[in-house]
Amino acid sequence: MVLNILQVFGGLVEKSNKREYGRAHLIQFIKESPFMKGIQGNSQVWMSHGDTILNLPKDAHLLASTESIPVAAFKWIMKTYLAFNFTLK
Numbered sequence: 001m002v003l004n005i006l007q008v009f010g011g012l013v014e015k016s017n018k019r020e021y022g023r024a025h026l027i028q029f030i031k032e033s034p035f036m037k038g039i040q041g042n043s044q045v046w047m048s049h050g051d052t053i054l055n056l057p058k059d060a061h062l063l064a065s066t067e068s069i070p071v072a073a074f075k076w077i078m079k080t081y082l083a084f085n086f087t088l089k
Helices: 002-008
Strands: 012-029 044-055 060-066 073-076 082-084
Touching: 002 012
Parallel strands: none
Antiparallel strands: 012 044, 012 060, 060 073, 073 082
């Protein structure tokens, strides 16, 4: 669902050669974002996907990455959409 929404707004999604399933850790995230409030560095998250976001739409900002996937969460600047590709554990 997240990836379909991203493509509608101009992002690029492709099959990844690094499938994520299970435990992952956020290695980078924007602490100043209200959507990341309370999340600590290296937080454990749960992933389950075999694709990856190669390009965000021009009006989207990166919120978080894992050790193997560069875009784990993002938000649009002028829209009320958020996208998380993980579950906090």
